Amino acid sequence: DTEVTQTPKHLVMGMTNKKSLKCEQHMGHRAMYWYKQKAKKPPELMFVYSYEKLSINESVPSRFSPECPNSSLLNLHLHALQPEDSALYLCASSQALGGNEQFFGPGTRLTVL
Amino acid sequence: QKEVEQNSGPLSVPEGAIASLNCTYSDRVSQSFFWYRQYSGKSPELIMSIYSNGDKEDGRFTAQLNKASQYVSLLIRDSQPSDSATYLCAVNINQAGTALIFGKGTTLSVSS
Numbered sequence: 001d002t003e004v005t006q007t008p009k010h011l012v013m014g015m016t017n018k019k020s021l022k023c024e025q026h027m028g029h030r031a032m033y034w035y036k037q038k039a040k041k042p043p044e045l046m047f048v049y050s051y052e053k054l055s056i057n058e059s060v061p062s063r064f065s066p067e068c069p070n071s072s073l074l075n076l077h078l079h080a081l082q083p084e085d086s087a088l089y090l091c092a093s094s095q096a097l098g099g100n101e102q103f104f105g106p107g108t109r110l111t112v113l
Numbered sequence: 114q115k116e117v118e119q120n121s122g123p124l125s126v127p128e129g130a131i132a133s134l135n136c137t138y139s140d141r142v143s144q145s146f147f148w149y150r151q152y153s154g155k156s157p158e159l160i161m162s163i164y165s166n167g168d169k170e171d172g173r174f175t176a177q178l179n180k181a182s183q184y185v186s187l188l189i190r191d192s193q194p195s196d197s198a199t200y201l202c203a204v205n206i207n208q209a210g211t212a213l214i215f216g217k218g219t220t221l222s223v224s225s
Contacts, residue, residue: 058212
């Protein structure tokens with residue numbers, strides 16, 4: 001199984017809502033990532049987890065809260081988002097840190113009203 | 114500021130031709146280099162990784178790396194209309210390899 005899965009595929013939420021994005025991989029990878037991608041822009045790194053511990057937080061606002069319950073799962077909790085947070089949210093995984101290949105999930109298309 | 118630079122395109126080639134995509138990076142300690150293909154509305158798909166100077170071939174794709182010139186390229190032979198997509202160059206920006214920085218991507222259009 002060489003797949004990273006993400007749910008939901010699409011999410012529409014209001015600025016006062018709380019929602020969560022989920023990511024799962026069964027490749028035995030120990031590093032997982034959240035990226036944000038706006039239209040016609042490259043992915044931008046948000047968070048990196050290595051062995052279930054937060055390794056990098058790229059100065060992301062606190063309205064985004066990551067969680068890694070186990071080595072296969074990665075969540076992104078969303079609260080009090082702004083319309084400018086609307087984007088494609090991508091999860092990726094790699095065998096480990098240190099320059100390994102990263103494989104992306106299909107993404108969640110988020111719209112904040 | 115560590116950067117990855119690509120021509121945004123569009124790069125237009127006829128079907129059957131060779132498409133050449135280029136990328137330069139600013140951080141001399143970078144060790145890992147990747148090419149991703151992204152179709153409109155989809156997520157990036159890894160097509161090539163390269164770690165050593167020289168060429169690496171996989172089917173119709175060849176990645177070329179020159180660390181002295183801080184340059185990595187992707188050649189697509191026998192281009193097909195299905196190759197029409199945005200190609201993202203990505204570089205690990207430090208020796209620990211903890212962060213992947215993407216170029217802005219080159220849009221390739223292959224006409225039949």
